[in-house]
Amino acid sequence: MFFSQLYKNYWPELRTKLYARFGSGPPDPEDIAQQAFIKYSECVTDSPIKNPKAFIYTIARNLFIDAYRQQNKQQQIIDGIFDDVGIAPLVEISPEQCALDKEQNHLIQKAISRLSEKQKKLILASSVDGKSYRHIAAEMGYSLSDVSRSIALAHQFIQSEIQKVDTEAEKTFDTSVQLNYRDSL
Structure with missing residues (x-):
């Protein structure tokens, strides 16, 4: 036929x-x-x-x-990214959480922009495109250990940048609460 x-x-x-x-x-x-x-x-x-x-x-x-x-x-990758940065699933998001998530996304984008070009490419290939480290290594000509190490360092850097902002925000909040408490006395 x-x-x-x-x-x-x-x-x-x-x-x-x-x-x-x-x-x-x-x-x-x-x-x-x-x-x-x-x-x-x-x-x-x-x-x-x-x-x-x-x-x-x-x-x-x-x-x-x-x-x-x-x-x-892809859904597991997205869920993993949300878990890594501490963002709640979409069904549980309040307006306040939405504002916090936007701020956190901005922080992540800012942190990613400070990565080396190599780390940016590797993070995008792994997290966004969902490629395995082995596939990335073969495609980009890096060793598997280099890909793994570079992505791990990029994740650590992003986490540390978020942590810095969170720590600064907590300090600012604590100071603000103390000042408001004194003013109320």
Whole structure:
């Protein structure tokens, strides 16, 4: 069966089954169906595939699983970043917490801007892009221990910058409370 015929016969059915099984996304079932056919076309060789429909459906299922894993991994990274800097999950944020979080995000951005270019690239690749240290090392040409050490130092620097501001804020608050107490006497 030619590819265009396979696409015409199975794409609508595959999309419908993906919607029924996994919902409207993310990932989008239409995108997954499209990707499954693209992967199928890349796998076609001189020897025919015995059951192309089953093969395409298996590819689509695996693409959905990969997308969910990636989504979960990204959520874990985001949750880890929130935990590292002490920010509450979004469902628990009050207006006061929102203001504090904005200030903390500003502090983090300011601290990151003071990192070396190498550390910035490594932090972004690890924390934002979700790449493993091994992948970063191979991609950027650094040793695995260098990547690990540089990222650890960057995290320590960011934490120390936040801690400095928190300590200064506590001192200012304590002084303010003492002055208000004296004034009330």
